[in-house]
Amino acid sequence: MDEGYGTDPNLVTPDAPWPGGLNDQQKKLVAVLGDIILPGTDEYPAPSAVGIVKFFDEWLGAPYRTQQKDKVTIVTGLAMVDQASQQQFGLDFVDLDGSQQRVVVDQIASTTAADRSFFVRFRSLLLNGYYTTDIGFKAIGYIGNVPLHEFPGVPPETQRIIDDELRKLGL
Template sequence: METFNDSMRIDRRTALKWVLAASAALQLPATTLAQDTAKSVTGYGKDPNLLKIHQIGELWPLTLNEQQRATATVLSDLIIPADDESPAASKVGVVDFIDEWISAPYPNNQQDKPVIIQGLAWLDQEAQRRFKNTFSALMEKERIAICDDISAAKPAAPFEQAAKFFARYRALTAGGYYTTPVGMKDLRYVGNVAMTTFDGPPLEVLKKLGLA
């Protein structure tokens, strides 16, 4: 049986797939935004200047309270734990990113807000039901036991809604982590860096494509 501990954490081998999926999940199409905005009576005001560096919570009021942030922190770190080369998700600001994301006034972000808030509440309720404690206060094996049920490919009926929350939270965690300098370094992503020479694609790649 595939478990959270075996396959649902994000390691370097699967990170590229996750970050691509997360990027697609995080995208806010301009056409959809324009349509939704046109239907809005009050709107959400002017977009902030995203070319400026803002402090956490400067753009709009944040959503998560202390208990919710504690739950979000341990869940993020279960999904992307620290290893010998990189810190855990919460150490690079993933919880701040998720809080900013669900607090943003845009329609797609606001759709995510109840999913995340209700999902975090469910984790604490389930932790109390099973282990008589909050999710953040559980031992790791107890947290994993809960996450096994909501990360399965085909979750049991009682966990279907929580599984939808977990899938979305995992995508947001991956998107937040692997778009930081630390996450990009973890992926060995170089980016748009000037090169003095370019030798072209490796021979083995050309052969695989039938070009050599």
């Protein structure tokens, strides 16, 4: 008898079926670094307050090729952040004050940095994770898949562009 692929996922209270990809120190660093890159406001909380650490932990723990590649990039980059902090200030990144942390982040994010792949990927995951939360949806004005009482149709300017392109294609 074929076992199949497993049970359907629980979308009400989702939980990853694999262990996380980060240790406690890395989780702390993700929280602090995420909040520096995308600081909270009075209206929208910082990433650490909406579960970004759990997002990173689950993403980097996933057994898929893309996530495993990301794990190498992110874990190596987090170690680089702590190494830079130690070299400059003699402390781990999470133990630095805010101005010292920003100095380290500015250096890593600099266009002159030898390897920006960590920062670029970290920032991408951070933004993707944050803006797919309920708070993130609200921040960008996304209302989701909602029923419309009527469909307003394609705006006239857009329709002209479509018609022009179809004519060019001979359709």
